[in-house]
Amino acid sequence: MCGIGGVSLISGSNLDGPMILSGMKRIQRHRGPDSEGDWWDDLRGVGLCHNRLAILDPSSAGAQPMYSADGRFIIVFNGELYNYRDLREQLKGKGAVFHSESDTEVLLEAYRIWGEEMLPLLRGMFAFTLYDIQEDILFCARDRLGEKPFVYAETAQGFAFASEIPALCVVPGIDTSFNHSAIAAMMLHNMRHIPDPYSAYQGIHRLKPGHALRVRRGRIEHNWRYWDPKPIAEETTSERLRLLLEDTVRLQLQADVPVGAMLSGGVDSSAIVAIMQKYSNAPVRTYALGLDASDEDLRRARVMASHLGTKHREFYFDPDEQWIIFNKLLANYGEPIMLLPLVHTYALCNAIRSDGIKVVLSGNGADELFYGYTGHVRTLRVSRWLDRTAFLQPLLASVLPNSLGWGAALKGVRKSAYYMGLAQSEWVRYLMPGVQPELVNRAAEEMAYWGNMSPSSAFIDESNFVALMVENTHSVTTAGDLPAMAASVEVRAPFLDQEIVSFAMATPVERKIPNTKNPDWLKAILREAVADIVPAELLHASKRGFGRGIQEDMLLRGPWRIHAESVFREPHDAGGLFDPDAIRVIWKDFIAGRERASRVAKLFCIQVWLKNQTLSV
Numbered sequence: 001m002c003g004i005g006g007v008s009l010i011s012g013s014n015l016d017g018p019m020i021l022s023g024m025k026r027i028q029r030h031r032g033p034d035s036e037g038d039w040w041d042d043l044r045g046v047g048l049c050h051n052r053l054a055i056l057d058p059s060s061a062g063a064q065p066m067y068s069a070d071g072r073f074i075i076v077f078n079g080e081l082y083n084y085r086d087l088r089e090q091l092k093g094k095g096a097v098f099h100s101e102s103d104t105e106v107l108l109e110a111y112r113i114w115g116e117e118m119l120p121l122l123r124g125m126f127a128f129t130l131y132d133i134q135e136d137i138l139f140c141a142r143d144r145l146g147e148k149p150f151v152y153a154e155t156a157q158g159f160a161f162a163s164e165i166p167a168l169c170v171v172p173g174i175d176t177s178f179n180h181s182a183i184a185a186m187m188l189h190n191m192r193h194i195p196d197p198y199s200a201y202q203g204i205h206r207l208k209p210g211h212a213l214r215v216r217r218g219r220i221e222h223n224w225r226y227w228d229p230k231p232i233a234e235e236t237t238s239e240r241l242r243l244l245l246e247d248t249v250r251l252q253l254q255a256d257v258p259v260g261a262m263l264s265g266g267v268d269s270s271a272i273v274a275i276m277q278k279y280s281n282a283p284v285r286t287y288a289l290g291l292d293a294s295d296e297d298l299r300r301a302r303v304m305a306s307h308l309g310t311k312h313r314e315f316y317f318d319p320d321e322q323w324i325i326f327n328k329l330l331a332n333y334g335e336p337i338m339l340l341p342l343v344h345t346y347a348l349c350n351a352i353r354s355d356g357i358k359v360v361l362s363g364n365g366a367d368e369l370f371y372g373y374t375g376h377v378r379t380l381r382v383s384r385w386l387d388r389t390a391f392l393q394p395l396l397a398s399v400l401p402n403s404l405g406w407g408a409a410l411k412g413v414r415k416s417a418y419y420m421g422l423a424q425s426e427w428v429r430y431l432m433p434g435v436q437p438e439l440v441n442r443a444a445e446e447m448a449y450w451g452n453m454s455p456s457s458a459f460i461d462e463s464n465f466v467a468l469m470v471e472n473t474h475s476v477t478t479a480g481d482l483p484a485m486a487a488s489v490e491v492r493a494p495f496l497d498q499e500i501v502s503f504a505m506a507t508p509v510e511r512k513i514p515n516t517k518n519p520d521w522l523k524a525i526l527r528e529a530v531a532d533i534v535p536a537e538l539l540h541a542s543k544r545g546f547g548r549g550i551q552e553d554m555l556l557r558g559p560w561r562i563h564a565e566s567v568f569r570e571p572h573d574a575g576g577l578f579d580p581d582a583i584r585v586i587w588k589d590f591i592a593g594r595e596r597a598s599r600v601a602k603l604f605c606i607q608v609w610l611k612n613q614t615l616s617v
Contacts, residue, residue, distance in 0.1 A: 002052050002064070003028030003485075004076040005167055006129055008138050009045035009158035010218035015172060017042070021049040023170035024162055030332070031078075031163060031485045034058070039065040039074055045158065045218070046131055046138070050076045053488060055255050055359060056084075061100035068108045069097060072134050075111075077104045078163055079126030079148045080492065082251040087121065101256075111139070119212060119226040123251075123498060127207070129161060138215040144227045145468070145496055146196065146209030147477045151334075153204050158218030163485075165204060165334025175203030178575045184431065185443040186336060187602055188422050190467070193337040193474040195446045200335035200609075209469060209477075229465070231455050231506030232499070238528035241503060245529065248497040249275040252361060260285035260357040262348060262491075263312070265300025266543075267527055267534055268363030268372075272494055274533035276361060277308050285357060286310040289348050291317045291550050300538055307535050315351055317550050319559030322347065330609050332486050338605035339474045340550060345491075346483035353487050364480050365495035368468050369504035370523035371512040372543060376460070377519050380509060383460035386414075411457050415466045416448035430582045430603065432573065446470045455505045465505075519543075553597035556590070556604065564604055571603075572610035583607075 005024035007017055021038040029036070032051030040047040050064040065074050081087070084103035087110060092098070096109040103124075110118040111130055116139065125147035129140045140161060142150045152161040155173040162168040169176065182198035185191060196206040207213060210227030213220055234240060249272060253259055261273045263286040276284045288301035298314050305312035325343045330336065352360055367373055371380075406417035420441055427436050450469040454462040468476060476496070484491040494500070511525040520542045521527065527539055556564050568587040571580040583603055589595035 002050055002076075002078045003031030003163045003167070004048075004050055004078045004127065004129060005160075005162040006048040006076065006131075006138070007046070007158060007160045007171065008215050008218045010156075011045070013045055013157045013218070015157050017045060017047045020160070020171055021047050024167040025049050025051055027167040027170065028163055030488055033488050035063060037063055037065055041133070044133075044136060046136075048074060048076045048129065048131060053358060053485075053490060055080070055257055055490060056102050058256055059100070062102035062104060064104060066102075066104050066108060068112055069099065070112075073108055073112060073130055073132055075104060075108050075128060075130045077107055077126065077128040079124060079128070079143065080252075080254075080490070081106060081122055081124040081126065082248075082254065082497070083121075083123040085254075116212065116214075116226075125492070125496070127163065136216055137221075139212070140207065140215065141212040141226070142207045142209055144210045144229075144498055145477055145501070146473065147480055147493065147496060149478075149481055150207040151199065151204055152207060152213070154218075154220055155203065159215045159220060164332060165199060165201070166332065168204060169334070174201070176201045178202070178577065180435065180438070180575070180577045181440040181442050183336070183574060183577060183606065184423075184427060184439055185441065186338075186606070187430075187599070188419055188426055188441075188443050190471050191443050192339050192602060193478065194335055195443050195470050196473070197446075198442050229453050229455055229505065230502060232502040234503075234506075236503060236507040236511060236525070238525050241500075241525060242529040244497075244499055244503055245271065245494065246275055246278075248494040248500060249361070250279055252492045252494050252497075253279055255359050257358045258285070258356065259359045259361065260287060260352055260355070261310075262286075262345075262360055262362045263288050263301045263304060263310070264297055264363070265302070265304050265538060266363065266541075267523070267530065267539060268366035268495065270304045270363075270534045270538055271526075271530040272361050272363050273304065273310065274308060274530070277310065283309055283311045285355065286312045287348050287352055287360070288312070288314045289317070289344050290314065300541065303535060304538060313351065313355075315347060317344075318347075319555065323560060323563060327608065327612060329482060329486060330605070330612065333482055336602075336606045336609040337474055337478065337482070338602045339479065340552060340555070341475065342479055342483045344550070345479060346486055349484045349487035349489040349491075353489050357489070359490045359492065360484075361492050361494060362480060363495065364491075364493040365468075365476050366523065366526060367543075368464060368472055368476055369495060369501060370507070370526045371460075371464065371509070372523040372526075374519045374522070374543060376464070376513060376522060377516050379460045379463055380513050380516055383458055383463075383509075386459045411459075412452035412454060412462060413448045414459055415451055415463050415471075416444040419444040419447060430579055430586060432576055432579045435577060443470065458509060460509055461505075551597070552601040556597065556600060563608070564600075567604065567607040567611055571607055574606070574610055578606075 025036045032053040034054040035052045038049035048065045081103040084106040091109045126143045127148035127150040153174045160171040182194045214222040290298035409417035447466045451466045454465040480491040571583040590600045
């Protein structure tokens, strides 16, 4: 797990490549404090840099940038290849010779032998850039779900990339004017972040999950999707899921450093820890955070920790400390993202790091894949209604009002159409008059892109695949990288393994939600798969999200109200996007109990980010 960066300059560029690389390493040091390195080719104007969090082969043989044995290829890699040992054996059979025990060298040899066709063979989370000196090509790729970040920019002087936006911003010439459409997208419904491939800045983009880039002499030649989301062909039984989960956890325990776990006491993290304990010779170190000692999350975590005999620690919410963390995460991320569990995760990871633990496993992703939220019951009812009325679609399209028109939209774009309708009524509340017609609905745009790839035609499956790839990435993939790496810790999420994702895609909704009248038995197939290793008290408990006892409403009305009053007193207009007067009214309505906490929290986050950005200029 690391921080990566680099540049490919056009011929004649006058930029100082080594200085850019040095700046990137300095800014991303939290992502890899164990060591750092860089490589610069003055003749070609290409350079790579790396900050290392040493987990596999911590010796100098695993240092990066790493060179292939023949000197042709150089790589910087962030992430983990869980099947690197299998790939290593296959590559040995084709003549590869290895000089380290690292998965990075496996990537190098895989590219040398298979080229770009290696991507579908990789099982893990990753973002990497590999330079082919002979062909003068940068080859960049990001894992299927986007667990690892990759930001980039193309300017008049060339191409640059990094793990985080602030590191990329050391490159002169990037257009850092506000991307109004991208920022406005964050305000819609369940969005709490800016959707890939956009950022808050016009000139900075994210590589989409499951995509790759080819760059030559400072210019992007090709940007393509290599991942084809497909369900598995095998039968989807609880027994099969259990085998997959055990195999995935076993693979993700691979490390040359101790591995711990985040334990909320829910079914997902409890199952992960139980399987970890099966494969561990010593008690697993587990960590939990809650509001105070009476928090239900912590009580449940204690039950599971006691059941397994883990070495357990718990931590309590401190609003002053969490405020400092909130600002730190916004600074590291480089743009607004509003999700309190990110703050909780950093607090946990900071304590975990102080215990000497660099790697932890989490239960991220299970609710999204196996439908564990109570809202999934409502979505299933809507999905079944849409199925029953499909033959009326042409008629419905002409008679439904704009707010319900998404129900008559074509399969694959129904969630997108829903967000298009939302924007009409949402944005007018706080954007400057006349701005809205100029905006492109980036959230709806990306939902249409991914929605059309949904392996299932059922609306609930389409909706949740879109949520996994676009709508909920703040709580699924970003949640595993941003707060953990800020504390120099790696989070691994077994439920996001590609084999389990493919299994979930193939699982009929009836195996996930067998009874809409029993919201306490959601993600049924997963509960059945782990029923023998999770105590009945937890297995049958109602759903609670991480940090359920610490709510935005409570914070903004209580400990953080002084900060909210400060930013809402003189709201920033973000270059003519927001209407300061309208935002002040929304805040007053919230205090009076007439406004939703989620809308105010997102505006608060954006305003804090804007204020901090102004102070740093």
